[in-house]
Amino acid sequence: xxxxxxxxxxxxxxxxxxxxxxxxxxxxxxxxxxxxxxxxxxxxxxxxxxxxxxxxxxxxxxxxxxxxxxxxxxxxxxxxxxxxxxxxxxxxxxxxxxxxxxxxxxxxxxxxxxxxxxxxxxxxxxxxxxxxxxxxxxxxxxxxxxxxxxxxxxxxxxxxxxxxxxxxxxxxxxxxxxxxxxxxxxxxxxxxxxxxxxxxxxxxxxxxxxxxxxxxxxxxxxxxxxxxxxxxxxxxxxxxxxxxxxxxxxxxxxxxxxxxxxxxxxxxxxxxxxxxxxxxxxxxxxxxxxxxxxxxxxxxxxxxxxxxxxxxxxxxxxxxxxxxxxxxxxxxxxxxxxxxxxxxxxxxxxxxxxxxxxxxxxxxxxxxxxxxxxxxxxxxxxxxxxxxxxxxxxxxxxxxxxxxxxxxxxxxxxxxxxxxxxxxxxxxxxxxxxxxxxxxxxxxxxxxxxxxxxxxxxxxxxxxxxxxxxxxxxxxxxxxxxxxxxxxxxxxxxxxxxxxxxxxxxxxxxxxxxxxxxxxxxxxxxxxxxxxxxxxxxxxxxxxxxxxxxxxxxxxxxxxxxxxxxxxxxxxxxxxxxxxxxxxxxxxxxxxxxxxxxxxxxxxxxxxxxxxxxxxxxxxxxxxxxxxxxxxxxxxxxxxxxxx
Numbered sequence: 001x002x003x004x005x006x007x008x009x010x011x012x013x014x015x016x017x018x019x020x021x022x023x024x025x026x027x028x029x030x031x032x033x034x035x036x037x038x039x040x041x042x043x044x045x046x047x048x049x050x051x052x053x054x055x056x057x058x059x060x061x062x063x064x065x066x067x068x069x070x071x072x073x074x075x076x077x078x079x080x081x082x083x084x085x086x087x088x089x090x091x092x093x094x095x096x097x098x099x100x101x102x103x104x105x106x107x108x109x110x111x112x113x114x115x116x117x118x119x120x121x122x123x124x125x126x127x128x129x130x131x132x133x134x135x136x137x138x139x140x141x142x143x144x145x146x147x148x149x150x151x152x153x154x155x156x157x158x159x160x161x162x163x164x165x166x167x168x169x170x171x172x173x174x175x176x177x178x179x180x181x182x183x184x185x186x187x188x189x190x191x192x193x194x195x196x197x198x199x200x201x202x203x204x205x206x207x208x209x210x211x212x213x214x215x216x217x218x219x220x221x222x223x224x225x226x227x228x229x230x231x232x233x234x235x236x237x238x239x240x241x242x243x244x245x246x247x248x249x250x251x252x253x254x255x256x257x258x259x260x261x262x263x264x265x266x267x268x269x270x271x272x273x274x275x276x277x278x279x280x281x282x283x284x285x286x287x288x289x290x291x292x293x294x295x296x297x298x299x300x301x302x303x304x305x306x307x308x309x310x311x312x313x314x315x316x317x318x319x320x321x322x323x324x325x326x327x328x329x330x331x332x333x334x335x336x337x338x339x340x341x342x343x344x345x346x347x348x349x350x351x352x353x354x355x356x357x358x359x360x361x362x363x364x365x366x367x368x369x370x371x372x373x374x375x376x377x378x379x380x381x382x383x384x385x386x387x388x389x390x391x392x393x394x395x396x397x398x399x400x401x402x403x404x405x406x407x408x409x410x411x412x413x414x415x416x417x418x419x420x421x422x423x424x425x426x427x428x429x430x431x432x433x434x435x436x437x438x439x440x441x442x443x444x445x446x447x448x449x450x451x452x453x454x455x456x457x458x459x460x461x462x463x464x465x466x467x468x469x470x471x472x473x474x475x476x477x478x479x480x481x482x483x484x485x486x487x488x489x490x491x492x493x494x495x496x497x498x499x500x501x502x503x504x505x506x507x508x509x510x511x512x513x514x515x516x517x518x519x520x521x522x523x524x525x526x527x528x529x530x531x532x533x534x535x536x537x538x539x540x541x542x543x544x545x546x547x548x549x550x551x552x553x554x555x556x557x558x559x560x561x562x563x564x565x566x567x568x569x570x571x572x573x574x575x576x577x578x579x580x581x582x583x584x585x586x587x588x589x590x591x592x593x594x595x596x597x598x599x600x601x602x603x604x605x606x607x608x609x610x611x612x613x614x615x616x617x618x619x620x621x622x623x624x625x626x627x628x629x630x631x632x633x634x635x636x637x638x639x640x641x642x643x644x
Contacts, residue, residue, distance in 0.1 A: 044218040144208065153205070186471055192463050212225070302330065332583050335588070381538040388498060391494065
């Protein structure tokens with residue numbers, strides 16, 4: 001895993017090794033093991049690279065790297081898991097026998113030279129973001145992996161085209177203009193992250209997953225994004241090939257995931273796995289245990305609050321598989337010490353509160369390994385979120401209610417209702433209790449004014465349903481969620497939600513969280529569920545083999561039960577949730593109150609200060625359950641504090 005940086009311009013004043021090095025040092029955490037720069041003043045192009053040595057630890061893997069003919073130069077971040085097969089193909093077809101080393105970067109670079117970029121992108125299985133300079137055509141191509149596991153930012157800064165793995169490198173450019181994009185702020189308040197292609201800064205963009213752009217004329221001409229792998233071709237109803245045979249699908253899924261894990265455990269450094277105690281991470285560990293010849297190391301996080309703690313469950317599962325298991329317990333004091341780091345880690349406002357435990361477990365794992373496998377992606381592809389199960393039923397119910405009643409329910413003060421239900425929840429048998437019941441009931445009531453199924457999904461996945469109420473002079477732009485074509489293309493509502501989760505929530509929230517938290521401590525994470533063959537296979541499986549008897553991930557669970565007793569893994573889903581409500585009213589209250597004070601809010605012409613202050617005061621007094629909205633505001637204010 002690495003970090004990349006580059007400058008492309010006719011203007012040579014700020015195009016030199018000193019500035020490239022200055023920009024690359026900002027992401028030294030992504031590559032602490034080595035660095036390199038390549039510069040062509042004649043062509044106005046320069047690239048820098050930070051290296052985290054994982055495959056081929058020798059100098060033969062150093063970057064930026066030049067192809068055999070010296071036509072292409074690459075700065076590459078990521079891993080190509082099937083590089084050995086591609087290398088053998090190049091040897092057989094083109095008689096390539098003289099190689100500098102054994103790195104996947106060298107294989108990728110020379111595959112591009114001999115097979116072409118388009119063919120190579122269709123062949124490779126991996127996570128990556130890279131910049132490719134073509135000396136012959138005098139153009140630069142930026143490419144991002146299929147799901148967006150690895151980040152890539154780009155944009156113009158006066159006469160200079162810039163790109164980098166993280167925004168902090170671009171901010172270090174001498175002519176940087178840090179104008180906030182208020183439209184991005186409105187999207188952030190809704191989603192707790194800023195969805196691609198936008199960033200928090202005007203004129204700077206994220207390259208979208210599965211896309212590439214070509215930059216020519218010394219940075220003056222930027223092509224439109226081109227999609228080289230389109231998930232919709234597999235997901236849309238008329239194009240789908242559905243296999244109804246459950247036994248065949250179970251067998252095929254087990255084979256695909258085992259193969260994916262085998263590829264992702266190849267490394268010249270120690271490899272471990274996150275283990276939360278849920279289905280996804282438990283299955284990854286189970287199959288990792290099958291394919292690995294070495295002792296598997298697992299890492300989990302616990303909470304002193306029993307409602308949120310899955311560490312004991314994870315420990316039992318680790319014991320069953322005989323892994324070398326380590327755990328760390330998370331408490332408010334730890335949160336307070338980590339919070340000041342978050343704006344530096346993410347570079348732009350990001351407010352998925354599970355960022356805190358993810359960072360902590362990454363720190364724990366880094367002490368023992370350099371690479372860690374994670375179970376992310378299983379929920380999106382196999383119906384693992386509660387909304388995939390409850391959402392379609394709830395929408396049917398809401399759609400049945402009279403519009404007048406729906407409006408009344410959506411605007412009612414539901415604190416008393418949810419408090420009474422929470423009290424009732426404590427007195428019923430434990431196996432029937434619902435975790436975070438008050439939050440869930442409050443959320444349900446807020447959904448009743450949804451106008452159609454996609455609007456319902458948008459509200460369901462929104463922290464703030466009316467961002468414009470808290471912002472000055474901005475109208476929230478449309479995103480992919482606002483498109484209406486999915487009703488006909490994917491008739492099943494649960495699958496529509498899964499498709500949108502894959503395109504939006506997974507790449508913009510989950511994968512951003514995992515990448516930044518792990519790379520902040522120089523830990524590489526690999527996600528076996530994000531093998532593109534598994535993604536394509538998931539759309540060949542009928543919904544009945546994903547969600548069955550009001551429970552998601554049916555197919556995944558059938559494989560897991562081969563390796564793990566049901567009673568060890570079955571139970572309510574918790575994930576990396578933290579007791580944010582209690583913390584904001586307890587140990588984090590003074591910190592939050594200061595950031596959301598009128599004095600701090602009015603320093604910037606962004607928020608409706610009194611609307612934000614009222615939200616905070618209503619939360620503290622118990623009039624509203626708005627802790628996630630509050631967290632969004634706090635993460636934004638924290639980011640502002642260190643950047644402006």
